[in-house]
Amino acid sequence: MITLYDLNTLRPDPYRTYSPHAWKVHCVLRFKSLPYQTFWLEYPSIESKAKELGAPPTSTWSDGSRYTIPFIHDSTTNKVISDSLLIVEYLDNAYPDTITLITPGTEALQSVFADAIWTVYMKDIDPVIGRTLPNKFFTEANAEYYRKWAPKDPNEEMTEESIKDSWKRFESRFGELAETIGDEPFVMGNQVSFSDCALIGWLMLLRFALWDDDKGKQRWNEIMEWHGGRWKRLIDTYEELRDTRI
Numbered sequence: 001m002i003t004l005y006d007l008n009t010l011r012p013d014p015y016r017t018y019s020p021h022a023w024k025v026h027c028v029l030r031f032k033s034l035p036y037q038t039f040w041l042e043y044p045s046i047e048s049k050a051k052e053l054g055a056p057p058t059s060t061w062s063d064g065s066r067y068t069i070p071f072i073h074d075s076t077t078n079k080v081i082s083d084s085l086l087i088v089e090y091l092d093n094a095y096p097d098t099i100t101l102i103t104p105g106t107e108a109l110q111s112v113f114a115d116a117i118w119t120v121y122m123k124d125i126d127p128v129i130g131r132t133l134p135n136k137f138f139t140e141a142n143a144e145y146y147r148k149w150a151p152k153d154p155n156e157e158m159t160e161e162s163i164k165d166s167w168k169r170f171e172s173r174f175g176e177l178a179e180t181i182g183d184e185p186f187v188m189g190n191q192v193s194f195s196d197c198a199l200i201g202w203l204m205l206l207r208f209a210l211w212d213d214d215k216g217k218q219r220w221n222e223i224m225e226w227h228g229g230r231w232k233r234l235i236d237t238y239e240e241l242r243d244t245r246i
Contacts, residue, residue: 001035001036001246002034002073002074002075004026004036004070005039005041005049005053006038006040006070007019007022007046008139009208010138010139011137011208015207015211017204017208018133018205019205020118020205021068021069021084022069022070022084023201023202023204023205024084024088024114025070025072025197027196028088028091028194028197029091030241030244031101031197031241032095032099032101033241033244034091034095034244036072036245038245042139043141043142043146044141046068046069050067050071055071055080055081056082058083071083074094076094084114084201085111088102089107099192101192101193103188103191106193114194114195117177117198117199118202121173121177122173122174122202124169124173125166125167127166129209129210133146137212174231178226178228186234192237200234203223203231203235204235206223207220
């Protein structure tokens with residue numbers, strides 16, 4: 001059995017996940033039709049649980065190693081893997097009878113694309129959605145940790161006009177992305193890949209942040225209709241798959 005370690009939030013299933021990186025793995029597991037269970041963690045317990053399982057750190061703080069979700073434990077092979085990209089590579093190799101999400105030779109390309117979704121195409125709305133996460137959707141323990149990690153309110157100096165401009169820039173950048181992908185159903189043509197799950201992951205973060213009131217829901221529905229409904233078709237493709245969580 002595969003256990004996916006994810007960050008707990010106040011949202012109900014199936015939209016309980018906040019982290020776009022964890023969403024990538026949820027997405028891949030569903031496309032692969034692999035059964036799995038989710039173990040929900042609070043921010044302060046991520047490091048201790050990772051060390052208990054032997055999950056490697058994914059980066060470093062100034063004072064030491066940094067442990068983050070997602071990580072998985074596969075009891076079938078007794079393997080513990082950290083980092084969404086490495087998890088997908090492991091799943092491709094460990095379960096060769098399932099669909100391959102990272103075709104050999106595309107690892108670097110897909111890694112760069114996955115990073116660019118946020119750093120290039122979605123960067124304009126980072127300050128817009130940032131403060132909604134701890135204030136409304138995190139558990140108390142997670143909200144406290146998040147505020148220490150990002151203590152400055154990213155919206156405190158933003159006006160209604162600047163927020164509107166941020167959304168316009170985001171729509172424009174995503175329009176560029178839509179043009180780059182073209183009319184194909186997936187990033188790499190007719191074949192779904194890790195890149196699609198990365199896109200789905202970041203879009204699901206948006207849904208998580210927006211799905212709180214009528215105004216936010218309206219905004220999400222508008223995004224789903226952008227660029228000829230491309231993003232809605234991608235999300236629908238994922239949500240129409242059988243949920244393989246136990």
